[in-house]
Amino acid sequence: MALLEIRDVSRRFGDLLALDQVSLSIEAGEFFTLLGPSGCGKTTLLRLIAGFDEPDAGSLWLDGAPLAGIPPERRPVHTVFQSYALFPHMTVAQNVAFPLRMAGAMPDELRERVRATLAQVHLEDKDRAYPHELSGGQKQRVALARGLVGKPRVLLLDEPLGALDAKLRLEMQIELIRLQREVGVTFVFVTHAQVEALALSHRIAVMNAGRIEQVDEPDRLYTAPANRFVTDFIGTSNFMAAEVLPAGRSQDRDQLHLKLCGLGEILAPGMGIAAGTHGSFAIRPEHVRVIGPDHVPELRNHFSGRVRELLYRGDVTVYRIQLGDNGTEKTIEALMANSAPGRARFFEPGQTVQVCWRQDAGLFLHE
Ligand code: ATP
Numbered sequence: 001m002a003l004l005e006i007r008d009v010s011r012r013f014g015d016l017l018a019l020d021q022v023s024l025s026i027e028a029g030e031f032f033t034l035l036g037p038s039g040c041g042k043t044t045l046l047r048l049i050a051g052f053d054e055p056d057a058g059s060l061w062l063d064g065a066p067l068a069g070i071p072p073e074r075r076p077v078h079t080v081f082q083s084y085a086l087f088p089h090m091t092v093a094q095n096v097a098f099p100l101r102m103a104g105a106m107p108d109e110l111r112e113r114v115r116a117t118l119a120q121v122h123l124e125d126k127d128r129a130y131p132h133e134l135s136g137g138q139k140q141r142v143a144l145a146r147g148l149v150g151k152p153r154v155l156l157l158d159e160p161l162g163a164l165d166a167k168l169r170l171e172m173q174i175e176l177i178r179l180q181r182e183v184g185v186t187f188v189f190v191t192h193a194q195v196e197a198l199a200l201s202h203r204i205a206v207m208n209a210g211r212i213e214q215v216d217e218p219d220r221l222y223t224a225p226a227n228r229f230v231t232d233f234i235g236t237s238n239f240m241a242a243e244v245l246p247a248g249r250s251q252d253r254d255q256l257h258l259k260l261c262g263l264g265e266i267l268a269p270g271m272g273i274a275a276g277t278h279g280s281f282a283i284r285p286e287h288v289r290v291i292g293p294d295h296v297p298e299l300r301n302h303f304s305g306r307v308r309e310l311l312y313r314g315d316v317t318v319y320r321i322q323l324g325d326n327g328t329e330k331t332i333e334a335l336m337a338n339s340a341p342g343r344a345r346f347f348e349p350g351q352t353v354q355v356c357w358r359q360d361a362g363l364f365l366h367e
Contacts, residue, residue: 001064003028003186004049004154009058011044018044020210021058026154026188031180033189035197036207037233042190045207046156049188051075062153073102076153082162084143086131092118093127096145103150117149120182121175137168141175148183157189161196173199194234198222206230228365231282238288238332242281242364244273256364262328266301267359273366283362288334290319293352302356305332307347314338319347321355 002025011019019041026032034042047053048060051072060067067075078099086095093114100110118124121141131139140160147155161169161176177200180187191197197204198218206213206221206229214226225231232239241261256270258281268281291297293304305323308331319334334355336346347353 002026003030003063004188005061006045006049007059007061009045009048009055009060011041011048011053012056017210019048019055022207022210022212023058024205024212024215026186028153028186029184031177031187031189031200031202033191033197033201033204034207035191035194035204035233037192040207041210042192042207043158046079046158046188046190049154050077050079050156077156078147078150078152078154079156079158080143080147080160082159084131084139084163086139086142086146088131090130091127092123092129092131092134092142095131095142096149099146099150113149114145117145120148120179121145136164137172140164140172144176144179148179148185152185154186154188157187159191160189161191169196176200198234206233208233225363228280228282231363231365236285236333237282238285239280239282240330240332242268242279244275244277244279244364246275255359258364260330262324262330263303268301268362268364269360270364273364277366279364279366281362281364283332283357285318285333285335286337287357287361288332289356290321290334290336290347291354291356292347293354295354297354297356299356300359301361302354304352304354307349307351307353309349310345310347312345317345319353321353323355 004026006022006024009019009022010017022045034045036042048055051067051070096117097110097114100113115124118127121144123138123141123145126134126138134142161172164172173196189200201218203215203217204221205215208229214221214230221230221234225234231237242258245257245259245265247257254271256268256273258266258268260266260281303323305321308320308322311318315338317336317338319336320331321334323330323332332355
């Protein structure tokens with residue numbers, strides 16, 4: 001049995017169904033992330049696990065025992081908030097010691113646990129400092145130490161990196177991965193930042209409007225999204241209206257033959273979908289290659305187009321390319337890595353180009 005079981009949990013606020021029959025199993029030692037847009041129900045679910053709120057229907061189980069009716073302080077669960085929630089008049093050591101003191105720990109044990117936990121977050125030399133003397137990243141480490149000091153079974157982290165600037169955020173991501181691996185505590189992490197979720201998690205639950213859309217490992221979510229919402233929410237995709245055509249030549253039978261509305265025919269991964277089915281074809285910008293107009297494309301899926309604009313980002317350049325004729329234009333994005341030193345702009349706005357992609361790239365999504 002999983003460490004934490006969430007079974008058919010619903011939570012309603014007036015007319016709003018904030019959680020709609022959510023079921024999840026979270027394993028011991030997992031770094032598990034709840035990912036979704038603002039208002040999808042992530043914090044509501046976290047509050048139910050912590051015991052700050054109770055579900056209207058369904059049940060939560062920890063280690064095979066129901067959590068219903070157990071108050072937050074008696075659950076082996078701790079929460080780390082984005083705001084840190086440190087006590088300003090207490091030193092770092094006193095802040096970290098607080099949960100143990102509340103639980104009635106003996107002074108020797110308390111001192112030793114605080115010392116060991118501060119060492120885990122690399123703050124052993126800051127034990128006498130006050131919160132106002134610390135940087136944002138250091139305050140976040142104190143909050144993590146306070147969450148871990150009581151050795152919870154589950155540590156809940158509600159957008160803990162949200163208040164940090166981009167560079168520090170990256171550093172703290174690496175810290176969180178290390179820390180979780182070292183302490184082995186199950187982390188349930190909440191974020192709406194998909195890149196962060198992909199970088200940190202063993203598994204991710206993508207949520208939308210109170211429901212779970214998909215639960216998977218990061219690379220599975222990115223390469224095999226279950227539906228349009230997940231495809232759109234994780235990473236970037238170009239979407240094109242498409243219709244399945246009858247299977248073509250026999251060597252193409254293990255592929256889908258698609259007609260892209262206003263553009264032409266392509267081969268795409270997938271099989272067994274009836275001819276005439278309408279939907280959309282999604283392809284990631286990094287899978288679209290841009291080549292010059294006179295280049296003979298070695299890839300079967302190719303169209304000519306014109307560069308509308310480009311966005312230079314340093315490591316990559318994003319090209320927005322208009323495909324199709326008047327009336328059926330379609331703009332798609334192609335992302336090219338600037339991997340050769342010194343070269344960053346291969347094509348200029350207004351230039352005629354071709355785009356192409358491999359026939360195992362992209363995804364057909366039913367309507
Ligand atoms: P964010 O990323 O913005 O924090 P979230 O995914 O955590 O969003 P929740 O905070 O769980 O979303 O909220 C889900 C929905 O439930 C929202 O529409 C929110 O307004 C509503 N909601 C949450 N708590 C309450 C409450 N106590 N009373 C009324 N509505 C609530």
